[in-house]
Amino acid sequence: MKLFIQAGSGSLSPQIIANEIGIELELFNVDMAAQRYGENEYYKVSTFSMVPALVIDDKKTLHETAVISVYLADKKPAAQLVPYAGTFERVRVMEMLSFVTGEIHQKFIPLLPTFVNSEAKDEFRTLLSHNLTHLDKQLSDGRLYMMGGPFGVVDAYLISIVPWVVRTKVDIEHLAHLQSYMDRLLDRPSVIKAMRDEGANVTDWRLP
Structure with a gap:
C-alpha cells in the first residue's frame, strides 16, 4: 500500500499505526503547495487534494x-489499537476521533497561515486551550493512554498534532497531565520510527 504524506502533519498518525501492526507502507512525501510528489501531480491520486x-x-x-488509521488498525485486531466493530467501546473511540478532528486538529489550521489576523488567532488559541484542557482532565485519573486502555488510534492521532502547540504558540504549560502524556507517546518505538521515516527530529516535537 502507498501512503501519501506531508512531513509534520496529521499524516504521521497512520504511519504510527502501520508501525504498530508491522505493515510496511510505501511513503510518498507531497509538496502540498505545488500539489506534486516527485514529478507527478497529486490530484491524480487524491481528488480531495489533501494528505x-x-x-x-x-x-x-x-x-x-x-479513517485511514482505523482501517489499518482493523488489519490486526489482536493489537487492540481500536475496539471491535459493533461494541460501545468502538463508538466511544469514534466519538473521540471526531472530537480530535473537529475541535483540535481543525482549530490549529487558522493559526498556520499568515493571512489570518492576530486577533482571530488569539481566539483560536483560546478555543484550543479549552479543548486541550478536556484531554488533560481525562488523563487526570492516572491512565497511560487517552481512552483508558492500551495505546490506540486516538493516541496516534494526538501525538501527530498536539505538538503543534509549540509552533502555534498555544499555552499548555498548565496542563501537566497532557504534557506527561505527550512525553510518554514520544518515547514509543512506533512513534520514533514514524518521525524518523519523515526525516523529523523527535527532540523537536517535545514540548518545552
Whole structure:
C-alpha cells in the first residue's frame, strides 16, 4: 500500500499505526503547495487534494487521518489499537476521533497561515486551550493512554498534532497531565520510527 504524506502533519498518525501492526507502507512525501510528489501531480491520486491518502490498490483510495488509521488498525485486531466493530467501546473511540478532528486538529489550521489576523488567532488559541484542557482532565485519573486502555488510534492521532502547540504558540504549560502524556507517546518505538521515516527530529516535537 502507498501512503501519501506531508512531513509534520496529521499524516504521521497512520504511519504510527502501520508501525504498530508491522505493515510496511510505501511513503510518498507531497509538496502540498505545488500539489506534486516527485514529478507527478497529486490530484491524480487524491481528488480531495489533501494528505494523507492511502492507495490500497488500483481502484481503492482512502482519505482522512482518522479513517485511514482505523482501517489499518482493523488489519490486526489482536493489537487492540481500536475496539471491535459493533461494541460501545468502538463508538466511544469514534466519538473521540471526531472530537480530535473537529475541535483540535481543525482549530490549529487558522493559526498556520499568515493571512489570518492576530486577533482571530488569539481566539483560536483560546478555543484550543479549552479543548486541550478536556484531554488533560481525562488523563487526570492516572491512565497511560487517552481512552483508558492500551495505546490506540486516538493516541496516534494526538501525538501527530498536539505538538503543534509549540509552533502555534498555544499555552499548555498548565496542563501537566497532557504534557506527561505527550512525553510518554514520544518515547514509543512506533512513534520514533514514524518521525524518523519523515526525516523529523523527535527532540523537536517535545514540548518545552
